[in-house]
Amino acid sequence: MRAAEQPLLQEGVSAGMTGMAERWEGFLESLRDLAAAPLPLPTQGRLVRVAGLVLEAAGIRVPVGSLCEVQMAGQPAVQAEVVGFSGDRAFLMPTAEVHGLMSGARVVPCEIPVRAPRLGETSHPWRRSEDRSRHLPVGAGLLGRVVDALGQPMDRLGPLQSVHLAPLVRRPINAMERDPVRQPLDTGVRAINALLTVGRGQRLGLFAGTGVGKSVLLGMMARYTAADVIVVGLIGERGREVKEFIEDILGEEGLRRSVVVAAPADAPPLTRMQGATYATAIAEHFRDEGLDVLLLMDSLTRYAMAQREIALAIGEPPATKGYPPSCFAKLPQLVERSGNGAAGQGSITAFYTVLSEGDDQQDPIADAARGILDGHIVLSRELAESGHYPAIDIEKSISRVMSSVAPRDHLEAARRFRQMLARVNKARDLIQLGAYSPGHDGELDAAVKAQPAMRSLLQQDTWTRAPLTDSVTTLRQVARPI
DSSP: OOTTHHHHHHHHHHHHHHHHHHHHHHHHHHHHHHHHSOOOOOOOEEEEEEETTEEEEESOOOOTTOEEEEEETTEEEEEEEEEEEETTEEEEEESSOOTTOOTTOEEEEOOOOOOOOOTTSOOOOOOSGGGGSOEEEESGGGTTEEEETTSOBSSOSOSOOSOEEEESOOOOOOTTTBOOOOSEEOOSOHHHHHHSOEETTOEEEEEEOTTSSHHHHHHHHHHHSOOSEEEEEEESOOHHHHHHIIIIIIHHHHHHTEEEEEEOTTSOHHHHHHHHHHHHHHHHHHHHTTOEEEEEEEOHHHHHHHHHHHHHHTTOOOOBTTBOHHHHHHHHHHHTTSEEOBTTSOEEEEEEEEEOGGGOTTOHHHHHHHHHSSEEEEBOHHHHHTTOSSOBOGGGOEETTHHHHSOHHHHHHHHHHHHHHHHHHHTHHHHHHTOOOTTSOHHHHHHHHTHHHHHHHHOOOTTOOOOHHHHHHHHHHHTOOO
């Protein structure tokens, strides 16, 4: 070794030792703070009333959102969350069945587990109320797994690995710190890519009634969308659909990069709401790591229905078609958690299905969701019954960010396509009755002539992927100027 290199080597070793000493000092300081923290006195109340879905407890003073256990001798403990209070009575909503509970059962508040300090990591005190909310597992170990709303595996593949606990509720991102939606996202669906172009970080709604192909369309986007991680939230759907969606629609390849959170219809309302919140928290975790996440939630309506059950049970008055005001306040709180993160972070592109009861697009939840989302895709029962899949009604659908992510010639081609489609649909009765004769309206003649090509663009096989570039090229060919 040269003599000139020895001082540099000694300086590097000294700096490394200094850094190691500082890390150990910080670690020991965090341990001392943890040991010096006061231990709260254990408290407990008693169960005084069970009315429908609500448990009433007396003798405990805990904030809303706290987790409690209802304990009885000879019975497994029932977990419940505080959803409200009146005077000295706390209202709790159970996350499991309450069969076997009796008056006088003990109600014990659950303490939030304290995260132990780690060497090299800065330990921050829990000053915010969000830090004291319920914690569930997040991390890379969830990929390829199916869990319930409590973070417990449902696929019988053993316990979760490479996960850590994180709070369900997080501070919202400052609106001025979010990255705008500027990059297009390839969904693999030709009709969406060409006419309803989706931006990375956009929030879209799938509006449809029952049995028109919502789940199949979600499965297509889950398989073909260019995203790093896919988070699927099956909220309030039939239990049979959970396994079918995973095996038949999502597939083995799609499940490999996905996390599925299932809270079927037979789960308590609080569990269904928590399933939607948990799926969003998982998506936020991967977004904070710089990944592009696709969030598919089926459905937003079931989430609102669960909130309606809870609100009505604790005495909140109904406002619109039985929905209390809190339902319309919860929707934007959930939806606004998705989208682009701050500069340097990833994105969450979210698709929320909205169930239109009786194909009523003026359903209060559908109307409220339409106002807080960045676009809506309407699935038509008439198209589905005629064998047109995916049954997307282009005339009633819109993407609010398409003008920001698509070039001008693409926008012009989409506008001409919409005009041609509207012309054909308005003259459909005349064509079917034989009252149409070419030569009187040049634009209508061109639209009728291009109808087979238009129908071919809008239809797509379930197992066929349509890239974004190919979709736009096909659109320009179909909607070229006369």
